[in-house]
Amino acid sequence: xxxxxxxxxxxxxxxxxxxxxxxxxxxxxxxxxxxxxxxxxxxxxxxxxxxxxxxxxxxxxxxxxxxxxxxxxxxxxxxxxxxxxxxxxxxxxxxxxxxxxxxxxxxxxxxxxxxxxxxxxxxxxxxxxxxxx
Numbered sequence: 001x002x003x004x005x006x007x008x009x010x011x012x013x014x015x016x017x018x019x020x021x022x023x024x025x026x027x028x029x030x031x032x033x034x035x036x037x038x039x040x041x042x043x044x045x046x047x048x049x050x051x052x053x054x055x056x057x058x059x060x061x062x063x064x065x066x067x068x069x070x071x072x073x074x075x076x077x078x079x080x081x082x083x084x085x086x087x088x089x090x091x092x093x094x095x096x097x098x099x100x101x102x103x104x105x106x107x108x109x110x111x112x113x114x115x116x117x118x119x120x121x122x123x124x125x126x127x128x129x130x131x132x133x
Contacts, residue, residue, distance in 0.1 A: 002056065003056065004055065004056045004057070004058060005056065005057055005058065005071065006044075006046070006058045006059075006060055007057070007058065007059055007060070007069060007071070007120065008059075008060055008061070008062035008063055008064060008065070009059050009060070009061060009062070009064065009117075009118050010061070010064045010117075010118050011061075011117070012045075012047060012059060012060075012061040014092075014117060015047075015059050015116070015117065015118070016047050016059065017091065018088075018091045018092060018093070018116060018117055019049060019057075019059065020049075021087045021088075021090070021091045022084055022087045022088045022091060022093070022116075022122075023049055023057070023073070023084070024087070025075075025080055025083035025084045025087055026051075026073050026074065026075055026076075026080055026084055026124065027051050027076070028049050028050065028051045028057065028073070029049075029051065030048075030049065030050040030051055030053075030055065031047070031048065031049060032047075032048040032050070032055050033045070033046070033047055033048070034046040034047075034048065034058075044060040044061070044062065045060065045061070046058045046059065046060050047059040047060075057071075064118045064119065064120075066118065066119035066120065067115070067119055067120070067121055068120075069120045069121065070120075070121040070122075070123065071120065071121070071122055071123070072111075072122075072123040072124075072125050073122065073123065073124050073125070074125065074126075074130075075110075075124050075125060075126040076126065076131060077126055078099070078110050078126055080124070080126065081099050081110055081111060081112050081124045081125065081126050082099045082112065084112070084124040085098070085099050085112035085114065085124055088114040088116070088122065088124075089114065092116075092117045093114035093115060093116055093117065093122070094114060094115040095113075095114060096113040096114050096115050096121060097111070097112060097113030097114075097123075098112060099111070099112040099124075100112075106127070108127060108128045108129060109125065109127055110125070110126045110127075110128075111123050111124060111125040111126070112124050
């Protein structure tokens with residue numbers, strides 16, 4: 001299980017606005033700023049996102065590697081996939097796969113894919129077997 005991920009972005013304020021809009025439909029709404037000077041020498045400033053008491057997705061300003069990163073975000077329903085996808089497109093993402101079943105993975109794998117403003121690959125995915133009651 002992952003604890004956290006740092007993503008370097010070219011324009012921190014633009015990326016904060018983008019991810020606030022895109023992650024909210026997925027229930028990822030907590031925000032935390034970490035001042036790099038409070039860490040060891042050379043530690044970057046971080047802008048964190050999380051949910052359920054955990055901060056796990058962090059932005060830092062820096063060199064962008066575009067499609068070098070793919071991040072899949074859990075959605076709790078097909079509607080969440082569609083809402084996150086729409087929010088991403090409305091906030092500057094490029095389409096990289098409209099919402100729908102990804103039959104090559106599994107008939108119950110429902111996802112949407114976008115490229116964020118820096119070209120990073122994002123996926124919003126609902127796998128119904130991971131949400132069994």
